[in-house]
Amino acid sequence: MTTATEKAGERKLFPEERRAAILGILSRQPKVMVNDLASKFGVSTFTVRADLDELESEGKLRRCHGGAMSVAKTMKVEDYQKRRSHASDAKSAIGAAAVQFVEAGDSIIIDTGTTTLELAKHLVGIPDLTIVTNDFEVAAFIEAKMPEADLLFLGGWVRSGYRYAYSLESLRSVEHLHVDKAFLSANGMTVEDGFTSESYEQAQLKAAYAHAASETIMLIDTGKYGKVTFSGFIDFDQVDAVVTEETLEPAVAEAIQKKHPGIELISAR
Template identity: 35%
Template sequence: MLASQRRSRIADLVEQTGAVRVSDLVAELGVSDMTIRRDIDQLADQGLLERVHGGAVAVSTPTSEEPGFRAKSTLMTAQKRAIGEAAAALVEPGSSIGISAGTTTYELARAVRAVPDITVVTNSVPVAQLLHESGTPGQTVVLTGGIRTPSDALVGPVAVAALRSLHVDLLFLGAHGVDAAAGLTTPNLVEAETNRALVACARRTCVLVDHSKFGVIGLSTFLDLDQVDVLVTDDELSQRARATVADLVDTLVVARDHGRTERREGSA
């Protein structure tokens, strides 16, 4: 078993049971006590669990807690980059796209910087700045107004009013959490309203979320999973979670390093 597969299994067990012991993991995974402790340290550093004496427990996060853009940008960097690059393959020259705020959608923006003749509607200050600085010929960036959140999103009545008059071919949408029952959620009520306005102005919606977002539930739901056209995630998402998601969304894309992807058509 590869180290990444072992850590994914540990994270899944913590998510399912709420807590795990080092001794039990040693017996189940067939590796040393030291290896398990290193795995737990790495998962804790990524914010996927909390270290405790003799094992690990699930992270207890208030549903209304909203991390800042800079803090989130240091987490799951390789996974977010792979997701962004896989999603960028959906963007065609001459199209109009929406990009919501978030660090994973920022990687999508980085990947589409060189695509010419596209119009980008976004409520993300970092995304707008990145694309503005790229200077790609024919690329137009429309930044909504609004109140700035800790995640550098522009939200509120001004943003919603702007979005009501716009229409895009494809929306790339991030989320604080993903759950089969709760759907896509955010801890910010006003951002949830703005995300709904983004969805309403798009013909199709593509959700970009790394595996650590699954099972996380924020304060407010802004989209049900069965309303998602395409969901792009990384290859550390468990097979069980993949099957659940594939049954709800139209298309599930699993991004791997070096541009490889796994595409699964859902039954939704």
């Protein structure tokens, strides 16, 4: 005999099924509440809390007041903080070394990234700069510490958990710019594949940045060498200088300079 609940398309779920359903809900929305889940599944709030505790112990969600959040959602913000704190001394050293390329009166593009942010911090005191960026942290620093600089912020959609904006309109805007220098970051670097980004949209924008600039300087820590991420955007023969925190291995430096004999390889240390 079919019960009224079953007629409505519901049935009592086994714990494993219920927990899978909770994760399914979290794949579509950032947060679930205990009371809502109890009502949905026809179980007690005690049972739901036990489910959430079990899923948290498995690393599949994060408990919060009154419910739980998707690990994927919470990790994005945490990942930014980790990127910012990871090898912070190396990033600061790269930023300090890269500032040698900036002259009074320059127009420059500063790409999004925790390493390029360190460059921005070393620009204080250089007069008459025009700065283009799509990075909120870079823009906020320039506005607060360098109010005399001309700042063009490229707006658009905000990637969740990150600190930059992107849109087709901003990409088209960059295609009409002509600047002195572009300072770019990357998620990966190999001799064979050049520089790569984990984001296709960002790769498009980075390529446009390089095209808009008379000189392109890559800021990248040596830990990125040997990695190839989702989308390539520039090769070594289109780059004027690469600034790293440590000297590249001699064989790597030789291979890079063979591809582009005029490239400058600068070590911050």
